[in-house]
Amino acid sequence: MRRRTRTCVVLSCLIAATVAVPSPAFADALPTGARSLEAVNFPGRYVRHQDYLARVDPVTSASTAQTRLDATFTVISGLASPSCYSFQAKNGSFLRHLDWRVRLDANTGDARFREDATFCAVAGSTSGSVSLTSFSHPDRRIRHRAYELWLDTYQDTAQFRADSSFRLTAPWSPKTNRGPVIPGLYADPHITNFNGRYYLYPTTDGYAGWASPYYKAFSSTDLVNWTDHGVILDHGPDVSWADNSAWAPAVIAKNGRYYLYFSGGAASGDTGKHLGVAVSDSPTGPFRDALGRPLIRAGAYSGQAIDPMAFTDDTGQSYLYWGNGAAYVVPLNADMVSFDPAKVRDITPSGYREASFVFKRNGTYYFMWSENDTRSEDYRVAYATGTSPLGPWTKRGVVLQKRLELGIKGPGHHSVVKDPGSDTWHVAYHRFAVPAGSGTNRETTVDRMTFNADGTIAPIVPTL
Template sequence: MPRRTGAVALSLLVTASTLALPAPAASAAALPTGARSLESVSHPGRFVRHLDYLGRLDPVTSGGTAQVKQDATFTVVNGLASPSCYSFQAANGLFLRHRDYRVRLEANAGTAQFRADATFCAVTGSVTGSVSLASFNFPDRRLRHRDYELWLDTYQDTDRFRADSSFRLTAPWAPKTAKGPVVPGLFADPHIANFDGRYYLYPTTDGYASWASPYYKAFSSTDLVNWTDHGVILDHGPDVSWADDSAWAPAVVARNGRYYLYFSGGAATGDTAKHLGVAVSDSPTGPFRDALGRPLVRAGAYPGQAIDPMVFTDDDGQSYLYWGNGSAHVVPLNADMVSFDPAKVRTITPSGYREASFVLKRNGTYYFMWSENDTRDEDYRIAYATGPSPLGPWTKRGVVLQKRLELGIKGPGHHSVVKAPTSDTWHVAYHRFAVPAGNGTNREVTVDRMTFNADGTIAPIVPTP
């Protein structure tokens, strides 16, 4: 029977609390992600804002200061504790959370407690088009203004309480001026692919202490700008018998009329070992099911950590599995895509290699790319080598993506590359410290152009804000 993570234990606690919830019947509401402002239903013209890190309800007008408008703008993101709920991130990178039932603004510590305190589940509000925000870990309490201060109060079945705890999501008072992450919220280790003319993005869900996220989501786009969230595609809790958490660095490939998701996983029992698994689906957006019921590559079978899988398929149809932290390994996959001959595993660790192998082919040249340094380091970066085959030998060419401190960009790395189907146009998806208050466990995903020089070398990739 699958084990459960601490986050799931919180969910079970929530379920138990919900059984005693005295609130009237209310249906779940879906919120648009991205920048929004929240206007009070009972006090039109007053908006949720933060002042000295405390949540308030204050008037905001077109004539207000830029600071007031910014303080009344939040980005609605994937719930830190649950993908079916939401969190609210301020422009300074901090999150609305409740502590001692007072709503305030704090940095995400990544703990289960913080994630729960900063997650709100949306239900229908008191008037059409409005929402009420129930606490994830105290579902009998809702975000409510009291004397213009924001609190988490026990639900009361009165018109006044329902109005005071209902909000309209409006256009943001301070629209963002930079490109920012391509999907709102905390994500990392993105794998990008194109299937049948549509782009798909598969990232690690970030914001967890020790990177203990338990699930993967999928996003898709036709233009690399506007992305559709397809929800959870694989959850280690119910879907993988041998792993609970450490849902890291997925990679998806189409083959045999199906889609194969390669992933890292670990147990939430104090065992720090990580294994590689493979799951399969008939759709690029899942759901995926564990193909083997056991790891594809077990921890300790080869030097380094068994994480960060990547699959490259050559022009002759042969697919190769790459993986490794500390040491880089490659092996041809069998035609079933879920097995290989251990005798054919080769170690191909280049100088400076840390993790995140990625391989592509262009004009007969093979490019082996990787990340250097530690993902918690602002000097995390991408380097590459070239070679005559998927197995090398490899000639290191240097670093192609690194930090830009003048723009607040730190730790850009763990990337993947996709080619536009009908041209020699290439894009690179990667993560970086979330701007402006991110770190090695609060990261965001973005996409930039990748170009080649006339001699086939990769031009320096310019990370954009």
């Protein structure tokens, strides 16, 4: 059985494997979302970027709006490790170290950038403060020298500890937009409701070639405040047949268990994408590979075996949908991890690219999908209606597309959820991260979805 050996992400073992320095105490988990970082030994000076170089400068309520903006960062799950953190500026770039200087650069998505832009948190020199060690050079910490930020080798002195300690404070430039609903780079969100609580399962984004290796789960009671439940399936240790390309998960409850359908690829030799299924007793995992092999292998059907989605009809019969370039559906067996290949049906509509999603409302079945390429600002969502989960389908048109006056590009790969006991619907989807995102730097948001009197879907208005 082939397994990928992952770089250790526990800070203490990184340090032990690199150089003998005193093992610092772990800091409490950092709060994600918008924050500013104040120097412990220079109160009133905050980490900010100036001409893309990071430094600590005075910031007050009287400072210019630009200065306050430059001193505000979004703390997100680490680009190189979910156990650590990355710091995204309001312009979309990230703090990273380059030749030991800390600066601000756009995310290229390659492994070197992700590692250089990831920092692990340890306790700082004073109560409540934090020091940030480099993920790729754990013997070095961010510190200020003459108000400039550098990545310096740890020194066991009071001065060094003070110079490398920061307090996370309320942001100087508070968030004004409703989205993204979860901080960081996430795409292909699957939203659902289990037992009155909403769950969101996205692709972890920000990787060149979409090579992310793991999935996380988030949950909420109000679609605004989300709890991060951490990694629920990691292709490295958890899936024998895949290392990367952890794309577009979809989770469904059945038989008192939770089934996660996912895409995966291998790092060496095998360039195709397969579709797998994992199972858990909890919606927040951990999930285990149910088969030890793909459910659908690359090449078994035309197009790519990606973007799975499961739907259970009122009869109790569940169906699996998938495909890129071609759309397929098949009834699932009662075990939810097998099907009869003879029952696979091609349901590809005109304009179809990927990301099938099916739901039922007032006796009508809705089949939705994404058109164009996810790297294009013209990525969008269209739909059709039918009288059964298998079709036939009547195309109704595009319902979600870009809104350039707000800087919203490439909205797509969506999912929908209904408030329990009501006819209120919501749509989760990704878009290019605002303001400087791309087809591999995407963010997840949620908006309302409404219906016209005749049951057709009203145009979905993407919002910030």
